């Protein structure tokens with residue numbers, strides 16, 4: 001067995017010299033190198049921004065969605081949406097471990113979730129078995145490879161695989177929220193009724209304590225009712241994250257006329273940068289978890305309105321992100337029930 005680069009550059013086909021995430025095409029030959037892990041894949045959780053884009057392009061037609069996913073993977077050797085650039089993650093069973101990785105805490109037969117993006121993971125799909133359009137999940141017969149630097153998590157035994165897959169897909173968001181939000185903060189969460197939005201809401205409420213204010217921004221009345229019923233968020237506002245002035249006005253109203261300390265963008269569509277920037281006070285923080293965020297629009301937009309704020313790119317990884325996220329579901333019976341109901 002040959003040894004590959006720990007970051008997977010040995011599988012980059014074009015253009016040469018880049019890392020697998022930035023590559024247009026990678027080698028998805030399923031014969032592993034000595035420092036790779038082979039996975040029998042059970043399900044893919046396609047990133048929400050990516051799935052939404054593919055679904056729109058396919059006009060909701062499931063067969064066309066299937067075709068598009070297969071076309072992307074066959075063309076690129078990985079599930080990276082050419083429009084959004086994003087991937088998602090997978091769950092599956094360890095099928096083989098390269099001889100140079102024999103000391104890792106994993107054995108053949110273990111069930112794992114990949115905690116690195118599908119946008120850099122060699123993947124070969126034999127068959128798409130089912131697509132659950134409501135939750136962006138694709139059940140497959142497929143194989144994938146994890147590089148030596150690839151993060152993974154063993155699936156917990158105290159919750160369903162579907163639940164773990166759903167939560168771990170967005171694990172970076174609640175874990176980053178836990179690190180950013182301080183007691184007494186006012187926090188605006190955009191797209192708060194979505195998967196990452198609800199996890200961030202729960203974490204933010206825990207962190208701000210009794211003197212803070214967590215504002216959940218949602219797109220419609222039904223989402224607002226759900227969050228209110230579940231007690232997620234101190235205040236709920238209904239707006240459209242592509243309409244920044246409306247979001248600003250409603251946020252001010254919900255925050256005693258003041259701008260917020262932190263905004264967190266969990267929306268899955270484009271053009272929401274200014275709704276996360278305008279309502280934040282000077283020296284405050286806007287955290288862009290959404291993969292539909294444009295660096296250019298955020299940077300030039302903030303400059304254009306004279307906002308001196310910290311803007312954070314939503315790194316999918318932050319230390320202990322999987323543990324923090326799964327812990328939320330163990331700690332909160334309500335959250336667990338909501339996720340069980342929505343993501344099974």
Ligand code: NAP
Nearest residue numbers: 048049191193194195196240241266267268290291314316
């Ligand atoms: P999700 O569950 O689909 O949630 C997105 C929410 O945004 C939904 O409630 C959606 O409402 C709402 N929404 C859509 N358009 C809106 C608008 N114009 N105004 C207000 N709300 C709107 O998505 P998710 O899985 O939480 O993911 C959220 C974002 O995080 C996505 O962009 C995804 O790509 C990104 N992500 C990032 C990372 C990372 O590493 N940074 C990892 C995973 C995911 P409807 O359901 O009614 O459309």
